Amino acid sequence: SRSDQENPFIFKSNRFQTLYENENGHIRLLQKFDKRSKIFENLQNYRLLEYKSKPRTLFLPQCTDADFILVVLSGKATLTVLKSNDRNSFNLERGDTIKLPAGTIAYLANRDDNEDLRVLDLTIPVNKPGQLQSFLLSGTQNQPSLLSGFSKNILEAAFNTNYEEIEKVLLEQQEQEPQHRRSLKDRRQEINEENVIVKVSREQIEELSKNAKSSSKKSVSSESGPFNLRSRNPIYSNKFGKFFEITPEKNQQLQDLDIFVNSVDIKEGSLLLPNYNSRAIVIVTVTEGKGDFELVGQRNENQGKENDKEEEQEEETSKQVQLYRAKLSPGDVFVIPAGHPVAINASSDLNLIGFGINAENNERNFLAGEEDNVISQVERPVKELAFPGSSHEVDRLLKNQKQSYFANAQPLQRE
Structure with missing residues (x-):
């Protein structure tokens, strides 16, 4: 097995980089998946963002050149989404999920008086693979407004107002180097000074949330509104666990x-x-609890891109099975490539949120359990040839596990 450092499939919580931070909350970005191992080359254009804010705070209006899939991990939020001729507000709670198309201007408020808001975003940039560009609708001390990059003549013509009035009302008054876009990477110098997350009054929160819609608890087919991951029955469920999937x-x-x-x-x-996905690569975040995971891959999958040539030379000679394992804690992320069997053991009640890339026609195949066990589908003559035991012995062994999907983690215990 590999330690956490050598295991390319685990991204401990310290692999998040802080983009913004002040007394009201933070925004953090996970390192690029493909920088860790060449096996994640197909994840080059996927990034994971984590938002956290204190009660009664607001993430100021912002626009990013990436599609977002937003999931509320805990707390209560009001999300407002702007279009040129429309505005929609949604009251969100744990499990609520919504897609925000690239270029959408949106702002997010923590409407709770006591609980922190935690939000997870899978982002897919549309301009440069794996690189997000973001700008604010309004200016702050260190972050100019998106309008401040334009020349005075353009602004005066656009607003039919003299520049001094525009500057006073819309733009930051301090002298700034005019730039309407700045990469998230460039802003790391200012993470402790940014005013991106601000405190708001209870009255302001009430005004933001009073006309907001809630997610549909009955339907998951909304075209643009939020849906809840738990709005339908779990696809797998027993006394040991539940698995919800949209x-x-x-x-x-x-x-x-x-x-x-x-x-x-x-x-x-x-x-x-133990199970594997036929096509999907799944990015999983631990939101609550602790546990362990074991993943079966091939040797040398922990190598980065610099080892490509050496690995190509070894491809013909070595396809050794390798066990990768890691301890799981809240905030950790792990990636399950397609065709890689994985098992997860909970040492305390564990909650995981997963995003599956290449979802169409994906099948999840279980390697143990009473139902949906792919090994049990193998025909008798092939069992005789494929396994050391006889077909009868294989069938008898498979029937020892009376549970499906989830089971007692202690071996040799019968439920």
């Missing part, structure tokens, strides 16, 4: 991105049985 077939918002979103609960002392 696929592109069930939700129009996810179709063009070809992504599924899932939420998995595993009870303390329980196991998500």
Whole structure:
């Protein structure tokens, strides 16, 4: 097995970089997946963002050149989405999910008086692979407004107003180097000074949320509004755990991105049985609890791009199976490539949120359990040839596990 440092499939919480931080909250960005291992080359254009804010705070209006899939991990939010001739507000709670198309101007408020708001975003940049550009609608001390990049003549003509009035009302008054866009990377110098997350009054929160719609608890097929991951029955469920999943077939918002979103609960002392995805690469975040995961891959999958030539030379000679394992804690992220079996053991009640890339026609195949066990589908003559034991012995062994999907993590215990 590999330690956490050598395991390319685990991204501990310290691999997030802080983009903004002040007394009201922070925004953090996970390192690029493909910088860790060449096996993640197909994730080059996917990034993971984490938002956290204190009660009664607001993320100021912002626009980013990336599609977002936003999931509320905890707390209560009001999300307002702006279009040129429309405005929609939504009251969001845990499990609520919504797609924000690239270029959307939106702002997010924590409307709770006591609980922190935690939000997870899968982002897919549309300009440069893996690189997000973001700008604010309004200016702050260190961050100019998106309008401040234009010349005085253009602004005066656009607003039919003299520049001094425009500057006073819309623009930051301090002298700034005019630039309407700045990469998130450039802003790291200012993370402790940015006023991107601000405190708001209870009255302001009430005004923002009073006309907001709530997510549909009955339907997951909304074209633009939020849907809740738990709005339908779990696809797998027993006393050891529950597995909720929304696929592109069930939700129009996810179709063009070809992504599924899932939420998995595993009870303390329980196991998500070994399984693999046929096509999907799944990016999983630990939101609550602790546990362990084991993933079966091939040797040298922990190598980065600089080792490509050496690995190509070894491809012909070595396809050794390798076990990768890691401890899981809140904030950790792990990636499950297609065709890589994984099992997850919960040492305390565990909640996971997953984004599945290449969702269309994906199948999840279980390697143990009473139902949906792909090994049990192998025909008798092939069992005789493929396994050391006889077909009868294989069938008898498979029937020892009476549970499906989730089971007791302690071996040799019968439920």
